[in-house]
Amino acid sequence: MSVLNQKLRREFWASKGMMLAITALMAVGVMGFIYMKSAYQNLLFAKREYYGQCRMADFWIDLKKAPIAEITALGNIPGISELRPRIGYYATVDIERQREPVNAFVVSLPDARQPVINDVVLKRGGYFTERRRNEVLVTESFALRHKLAPGQWLSLILNNRREELFIVGTAVSSEFVYLVSPGSIIPDPQRFGVFYIKQTYAEEVFGMEGAANQLIGRLAPEIRDHPDSVLETLERRLASYGVLQKIPLRDQPSNRYLSDEIRGVGVFSTIMPSMFLAVAALVLYVLMSRLIDQQRVLIGTLKAVGYSNGQLFLHYTLFGAVVGVCGAVVGSAAGFYLSILVTELYKTLFEFPNLTNRLDPQLYSAGAMISCVCALFGSGQGAWAALRLRPAEAMRPQPPKQGGKILLERWTWLWSRLSFAWRMSLRNLFRQRVRSGVTLFAAMMGATLTLTGFTLQTCLRYLIDFQFEKIMQSDVDLSFKDERDAGALDEARRLPGVTYAEPILNVACDFQHGPYRRKGAISGLPVDGVLTIPRDAAGKPIRIRESGLTMTRKLAELLHLQVGDHVTVTPNKGLRDPKSIRSLKSPTAIWG
Numbered sequence: 001m002s003v004l005n006q007k008l009r010r011e012f013w014a015s016k017g018m019m020l021a022i023t024a025l026m027a028v029g030v031m032g033f034i035y036m037k038s039a040y041q042n043l044l045f046a047k048r049e050y051y052g053q054c055r056m057a058d059f060w061i062d063l064k065k066a067p068i069a070e071i072t073a074l075g076n077i078p079g080i081s082e083l084r085p086r087i088g089y090y091a092t093v094d095i096e097r098q099r100e101p102v103n104a105f106v107v108s109l110p111d112a113r114q115p116v117i118n119d120v121v122l123k124r125g126g127y128f129t130e131r132r133r134n135e136v137l138v139t140e141s142f143a144l145r146h147k148l149a150p151g152q153w154l155s156l157i158l159n160n161r162r163e164e165l166f167i168v169g170t171a172v173s174s175e176f177v178y179l180v181s182p183g184s185i186i187p188d189p190q191r192f193g194v195f196y197i198k199q200t201y202a203e204e205v206f207g208m209e210g211a212a213n214q215l216i217g218r219l220a221p222e223i224r225d226h227p228d229s230v231l232e233t234l235e236r237r238l239a240s241y242g243v244l245q246k247i248p249l250r251d252q253p254s255n256r257y258l259s260d261e262i263r264g265v266g267v268f269s270t271i272m273p274s275m276f277l278a279v280a281a282l283v284l285y286v287l288m289s290r291l292i293d294q295q296r297v298l299i300g301t302l303k304a305v306g307y308s309n310g311q312l313f314l315h316y317t318l319f320g321a322v323v324g325v326c327g328a329v330v331g332s333a334a335g336f337y338l339s340i341l342v343t344e345l346y347k348t349l350f351e352f353p354n355l356t357n358r359l360d361p362q363l364y365s366a367g368a369m370i371s372c373v374c375a376l377f378g379s380g381q382g383a384w385a386a387l388r389l390r391p392a393e394a395m396r397p398q399p400p401k402q403g404g405k406i407l408l409e410r411w412t413w414l415w416s417r418l419s420f421a422w423r424m425s426l427r428n429l430f431r432q433r434v435r436s437g438v439t440l441f442a443a444m445m446g447a448t449l450t451l452t453g454f455t456l457q458t459c460l461r462y463l464i465d466f467q468f469e470k471i472m473q474s475d476v477d478l479s480f481k482d483e484r485d486a487g488a489l490d491e492a493r494r495l496p497g498v499t500y501a502e503p504i505l506n507v508a509c510d511f512q513h514g515p516y517r518r519k520g521a522i523s524g525l526p527v528d529g530v531l532t533i534p535r536d537a538a539g540k541p542i543r544i545r546e547s548g549l550t551m552t553r554k555l556a557e558l559l560h561l562q563v564g565d566h567v568t569v570t571p572n573k574g575l576r577d578p579k580s581i582r583s584l585k586s587p588t589a590i591w592g
Contacts, residue, residue, distance in 0.1 A: 034335025
């Protein structure tokens with residue numbers, strides 16, 4: 001072992017505490033990079049594979065009722081590569097020993113297995129057979145939660161009739177990766193599931209012979225990212241059949257939840273590791289600077305006896321190399337096991353047929369390279385000072401740094417009130433600017449991470465409490481397939497256990513103010529309602545007036561609306577006549 005290597009080993013052991021701390025910072029940074037990037041890649045790969053396997057639709061159009069022949073004729077519109085009409089309705093599941101209501105979304109599939117848009121991936125059992133007309137496929141999460149299996153019978157309330165369905169299999173679909181019921185924010189397979197039935201059976205049960213109430217389709221690759229013009233053409237062609245809403249893939253709820261999560265993980269996988277690695281590199285720089293200051297005379301002696309600048313630079317940068325390699329090894333191992341846990345966690349939120357943790361050699365190589373580069377940068381910056389020392393100059397003790405008053409000393413009224421210990425501390429703090437800056441930066445990064453975590457938790461709790469305690473104060477929301485008169489409200493009020501009930505009318509609309517257009521919905525509320533209470537930015541209730549429109553703050557900003565402006569509202573159902581309505585409340589009004 002050479003003299004410099006022996007010196008390196010002794011000095012590394014002498015400062016093992018500091019080296020372990022820096023290595024831990026490096027390891028945490030690499031760990032964060034590995035497990036977050038792994039989660040990002042796992043989700044992204046699973047999404048692409050799943051969407052391709054199920055032939056994910058590029059748009060959805062909800063209709064009142066349209067003949068299948070008329071829908072099929074729309075396939076000649078430029079930009080459309082494939083169309084599929086289908087039937088989809090909400091229903092109620094009748095499960096024994098289940099006290100709370102269980103809702104379902106029933107979707108039609110071809111009677112015989114064939115490649116279709118928004119296809120399903122079978123998990124257990126098989127596809128429809130010719131033995132029964134009333135066969136059903138159940139989503140896997142719902143079946144597992146309710147202990148359902150192929151071969152069992154299930155009761156659903158379809159079109160106000162109780163129907164017995166035979167379960168032939170369980171399945172998942174890319175259309176419902178993040179499966180939430182209307183009004184919910186998280187998946188709940190205990191109370192909501194998707195059921196697939198035969199096309200012919202759906203037509204019979206819902207009275208839709210030769211017709212459909214949903215249209216899904218795929219677009220040509222060149223217009224897939226901007227489908228608005230094609231959707232507007234489809235809406236005009238289908239206007240006579242009652243277009244309720246049109247949804248491009250980017251706005252489809254399941255896809256949006258998943259895409260936002262993938263995007264957030266990708267951004268965070270860069271920010272969080274960078275903070276730890278930057279702190280580790282700066283601390284290593286300070287450590288190397290102090291070590292070289294302490295070994296000033298020794299460096300001069302080594303140069304005098306023939307050691308070159310390159311040898312000394314390599315010797316001191318080996319400190320960083322050891323830290324970088326150790327941090328990369330420990331961080332990669334911890335990141336691998338943590339990525340397995342995170343992937344398993346995502347399996348509880350998203351339904352994928354094959355979401356696994358993939359070992360990507362390039363990712364781990366990148367993590368090791370980042371760790372080593374940051375460590376070598378920190379140690380190299382500190383070791384650079386050794387090259388600037390001449391032998392004769394370095395062999396003399398370092399002269400004391402020039403003193404002088406710091407900025408606080410000029411404020412005599414404050415400085416005179418400080419004790420001697422405070423004065424010494426403040427002088428050292430301001431005169432060692434680099435060291436103090438690194439300490440401040442490290443403390444700032446630590447406080448940022450801690451505060452971000454607590455702030456996010458507090459914000460989520462506040463948003464949930466604000467939405468479900470102050471705005472929506474009902475215990476049960478009862479939705480109807482179509483609009484109902486006051487008789488339905490009276491009947492709901494007479495149900496056992498109901499102490500109070502009030503109506504609400506939700507109508508999907510198009511809003512236009514000058515050149516600005518947005519989709520949304522209007523909620524009609526009672527003037528004296530107590531179960532749904534819109535509130536402003538300060539949390540104070542907003543009084544509902546007999547006329548005019550109170551709008552959410554975000555929608556008002558997107559439409560560039562001010563108080564008193566008129567906005568054109570076009571309902572998506574009924575007569576669909578445009579109406580000009582005046583905005584009554586400030587755009588800071590928020591609710592829902």
